[in-house]
Amino acid sequence: MPPKRKAQAAVADEDSGLEDTVEAEMSDQETYDRLRSTFDVKAMSRAAKAKQPRDAASFLFKKCDQWDAPLKPDHANRPLWVDDAGRIILESFSPIFKDAQDFLINIAEPQSRVSRIHEYSLTTHSLFAAISIGQTGKEIIDTLERYSKTALSPTVIKFIEKSTGSFGKAKIVLKKTLSYIESDDPAILQRLLADNEIASCRADATVGLITEVAPKIGVMAIPGTKLAAGANQVAQQVEATAEEALAPSDNDMIAALREDDEDEEIAQVHSFQIHSEKREAVVKRCQDIGLPLTEEYDYESDQHNAKLDIDLRPHAQIRYYQEKALGKMFSNSRARSGIIVLPCGAGKTLVGITAACGVKKSCMVLCTSAMSAVQWRAEFLKWSNISSDDIAVFTSENKTVFPGNAGIIISTYTMITSTRNRSHDSEKVMKFIQDREWGLLIADEVHVVPAQIFKKVTHEIASHAKLGLTATLLREDDKIGDLNFLIGPKLYEANWQELSEQGHIAKVQCAEVWCQMTPEFYTEWLKPSSVQKRALLAVMNPRKFQACQFLIEYHERRGDKIIIFADNVFALEKYAKKLGKAYIYGDTPQAERLRILENFQHNDQVNTIFLSKIGDTSLDLPEATCLIQISSHYGSRRQEAQRLGRILRAKRRNDEGFNAFFYSLVSKDTDEMYYSSKRQAFLVDQGYAFKVITRLEGMELNTNLAFYTPQDRRELLMDILLSKETDADTENIKGDMFGSTFASTGRKGRRKANGKRTAGTLSELSGGQDMAYIEYNKSRNKELNKKAKTVNNSFLRKLQTTSSKKRVAKEL
Numbered sequence: 001m002p003p004k005r006k007a008q009a010a011v012a013d014e015d016s017g018l019e020d021t022v023e024a025e026m027s028d029q030e031t032y033d034r035l036r037s038t039f040d041v042k043a044m045s046r047a048a049k050a051k052q053p054r055d056a057a058s059f060l061f062k063k064c065d066q067w068d069a070p071l072k073p074d075h076a077n078r079p080l081w082v083d084d085a086g087r088i089i090l091e092s093f094s095p096i097f098k099d100a101q102d103f104l105i106n107i108a109e110p111q112s113r114v115s116r117i118h119e120y121s122l123t124t125h126s127l128f129a130a131i132s133i134g135q136t137g138k139e140i141i142d143t144l145e146r147y148s149k150t151a152l153s154p155t156v157i158k159f160i161e162k163s164t165g166s167f168g169k170a171k172i173v174l175k176k177t178l179s180y181i182e183s184d185d186p187a188i189l190q191r192l193l194a195d196n197e198i199a200s201c202r203a204d205a206t207v208g209l210i211t212e213v214a215p216k217i218g219v220m221a222i223p224g225t226k227l228a229a230g231a232n233q234v235a236q237q238v239e240a241t242a243e244e245a246l247a248p249s250d251n252d253m254i255a256a257l258r259e260d261d262e263d264e265e266i267a268q269v270h271s272f273q274i275h276s277e278k279r280e281a282v283v284k285r286c287q288d289i290g291l292p293l294t295e296e297y298d299y300e301s302d303q304h305n306a307k308l309d310i311d312l313r314p315h316a317q318i319r320y321y322q323e324k325a326l327g328k329m330f331s332n333s334r335a336r337s338g339i340i341v342l343p344c345g346a347g348k349t350l351v352g353i354t355a356a357c358g359v360k361k362s363c364m365v366l367c368t369s370a371m372s373a374v375q376w377r378a379e380f381l382k383w384s385n386i387s388s389d390d391i392a393v394f395t396s397e398n399k400t401v402f403p404g405n406a407g408i409i410i411s412t413y414t415m416i417t418s419t420r421n422r423s424h425d426s427e428k429v430m431k432f433i434q435d436r437e438w439g440l441l442i443a444d445e446v447h448v449v450p451a452q453i454f455k456k457v458t459h460e461i462a463s464h465a466k467l468g469l470t471a472t473l474l475r476e477d478d479k480i481g482d483l484n485f486l487i488g489p490k491l492y493e494a495n496w497q498e499l500s501e502q503g504h505i506a507k508v509q510c511a512e513v514w515c516q517m518t519p520e521f522y523t524e525w526l527k528p529s530s531v532q533k534r535a536l537l538a539v540m541n542p543r544k545f546q547a548c549q550f551l552i553e554y555h556e557r558r559g560d561k562i563i564i565f566a567d568n569v570f571a572l573e574k575y576a577k578k579l580g581k582a583y584i585y586g587d588t589p590q591a592e593r594l595r596i597l598e599n600f601q602h603n604d605q606v607n608t609i610f611l612s613k614i615g616d617t618s619l620d621l622p623e624a625t626c627l628i629q630i631s632s633h634y635g636s637r638r639q640e641a642q643r644l645g646r647i648l649r650a651k652r653r654n655d656e657g658f659n660a661f662f663y664s665l666v667s668k669d670t671d672e673m674y675y676s677s678k679r680q681a682f683l684v685d686q687g688y689a690f691k692v693i694t695r696l697e698g699m700e701l702n703t704n705l706a707f708y709t710p711q712d713r714r715e716l717l718m719d720i721l722l723s724k725e726t727d728a729d730t731e732n733i734k735g736d737m738f739g740s741t742f743a744s745t746g747r748k749g750r751r752k753a754n755g756k757r758t759a760g761t762l763s764e765l766s767g768g769q770d771m772a773y774i775e776y777n778k779s780r781n782k783e784l785n786k787k788a789k790t791v792n793n794s795f796l797r798k799l800q801t802t803s804s805k806k807r808v809a810k811e812l
């Protein structure tokens with residue numbers, strides 16, 4: 001029988017499919033094409049196209065009358081388009097781009113920040129955040145009008161007026177561990193009490209409202225910089241910030257502060273008390289009825305809580321974006337609660353430490369793991385002058401408290417919220433935590449905290465202000481909005497590309513490598529079997545394995561340090577063992593993890609390690625310069641961003657022409673491709689371009705690659721077919737309380753499933769010239785080709801210098 005017919009037999013007869021397919025080895029491509037046609041890809045893409053509009057852009061503007069508004073005569077000098085629905089397009093090539101961007105960051109949600117055009121959205125949350133940092137509805141409308149190429153639509157104006165009209169009128173405050181709703185306008189409080197749900201949360205027995213003299217507002221201090229830089233330097237910093245930031249918001253903020261200083265009138269505040277355990281319910285209800293509460297802490301006037309002796313050390317110089325973020329949190333000598341979003345490796349820890357130095361009251365820090373808690377303590381001691389006695393760690397191994405009246409405790413969400421089987425020592429520490437007022441609660445990796453966990457946290461810890469830190473305000477379960485009432489609005493979100501241009505995080509070349517399934521694997525994949533088995537077949541696809549091996553060899557030759565990520569432990573072990581590399585997963589003992597990581601950092605014979613999803617977050621390995629992903633968690637955009645974060649902190653990021661590399665290996669024509677594009681959506685919105693590598697030139701000729709012979713591939717397939725169903729499961733890490741809660745399939749349709757992709761090659765990505773590629777995006781390719789030579793040479797030159805490697809892994 002000719003090979004082609006044998007291949008057809010393989011499809012027709014499922015029982016004997018394996019043998020027949022193997023016989024048809026001589027015509028792999030034909031067999032593959034035949035198999036592929038049974039999996040009706042064309043029909044799928046036709047169906048998908050039918051749902052799509054004619055082109056990629058017009059649907060953005062449909063039903064949008066505002067776009068018909070006449071352009072202002074000097075429209076070319078104005079950087080914004082604002083449509084009827086509150087969507088804002090910003091031209092990043094405008095000369096006043098920076099000012100406009102600073103303004104938009106305050107009032108709108110960044111949706112996408114690709115190279116030339118940025119997209120923002122006006123939402124009630126974003127307007128609330130703007131009001132809470134001191135902007136007024138009128139200022140927002142006037143500035144938008146000034147920057148916009150056309151007149152603002154009445155709908156947008158009405159939306160801003162309506163949303164901001166009721167914002168910032170009442171706030172939630174803590175007095176002697178009790179919670180109060182406070183306002184200088186009694187009518188607002190009466191309006192709130194007219195709501196049955198809010199009224200039922202009232203705790204005081206007062207008939208009317210509690211009325212007191214309002215505390216005086218102090219002057220603004222940029223936190224933590226007094227001791228750090230000396231008084232003169234602080235003054236210079238403030239001046240520089242004011243001058244540098246031409247953004248109207250910052251100027252307005254400073255002007256507002258001066259006005260506040262001059263305001264000597266004796267004002268009154270009115271309040272009513274609520275049950276502390278109903279705090280979140282009240283905050284949420286107020287938000288739902290259009291009167292969201294702000295949470296501000298007047299730490300300078302707080303005489304009740306002891307002062308904490310803490311300042312930044314002189315060597316600590318916070319970066320401009322860290323200062324900008326902190327500027328949104330601190331003003332009027334008040335700290336407002338909210339969330340700061342900075343890319344991985346951009347220095348969220350120092351932002352948190354600086355905030356603690358600003359408040360100078362007792363502070364709780366919550367992290368996702370005990371290792372992170374230990375790391376936070378080390379960072380506090382490194383960047384601040386806090387006495388080591390005043391900073392305690394509360395984890396399963398450490399149960400200490402501070403001896404004085406004020407101090408810092410670093411713990412994990414699990415320690416604070418799991419009430420079952422607490423030891424005597426843990427109970428004692430918990431009592432210590434519950435019985436006092438905390439000036440500041442820092443919630444690290446806040447996007448992963450489920451609402452019910454955070455409610456427990458705020459119930460256990462009475463804190464005046466809360467600061468959430470995260471790299472990605474992303475959750476696949478759509479619960480990210482919960483953070484608005486659990487912590488506060490987003491105060492600042494940095495632009496990833498800007499930080500990478502400035503060398504604060506590494507530049508990364510991203511690529512998706514398409515690996516065709518071998519016929520025998522694809523035959524099995526097409527058979528009706530469990531989702532898990534299919535996933536395992538796609539991960540273990542021999543072509544993918546070979547691509548992985550090929551890329552490891554290529555990058556090791558270039559002097560890169562490589563991390564390979566696999567969610568699936570079966571695949572992780574198979575790959576690592578076959579390639580003779582070290583691997584770490586949830587069950588790897590701590591001593592072995594540290595040994596492997598030490599070797600990766602300091603031993604030039606160990607340049608590649610395999611990590612399960614345990615390495616997704618908080619792993620501080622700045623030696624790593626290349627990342628290869630072989631299996632991942634469905635369509636999780638968060639995981640993709642977190643993994644990219646592992647190389648954003650690359651030590652060599654400021655070397656001339658340096659690039660880090662991020663590869664995702666996907667088995668072609670399987671659902672891995674669908675998930676891959678979903679995963680990339682967030683990074684694409686941050687301006688990363690994913691190249692598609694369809695062929696790794698030279699791979700076919702490399703006879704040293706694993707599974708080169710049909711016999712080897714058959715054995716591998718057998719191995720997979722005989723594996724247990726559970727082998728295909730992704731890892732369930734013990735103690736990873738967030739693992740299952742946030743399991744995301746990415747199946748629920750969300751916007752922007754398809755990222756921006758161009759096709760290219762490994763050579764183009766790395767600056768090498770010895771591999772071919774398919775070219776879809778000519779201009780980008782040209783640009784890279786121009787740079788390629790310099791990039792490669794300087795890169796290799798820099799490789800000669802070995803840097804000292806003294807970092808400790810945070811998480812592992």
Ligand SMILES: Nc1ncnc2c1ncn2[C@@H]1O[C@H](COP(=O)(O)OP(=O)(O)OP(=O)(O)O)[C@@H](O)[C@H]1O
Binds near residue numbers: 342347
């Ligand atoms: N202002 C600064 N000056 C000098 N070094 C800094 C500064 N800010 C941060 N760093 C350094 O940058 C590195 C990354 O900081 P950090 O670990 O806080 O990042 P991160 O944003 O928390 O990252 P991840 O989200 O991955 O945990 C650290 O080595 C830190 O010491």
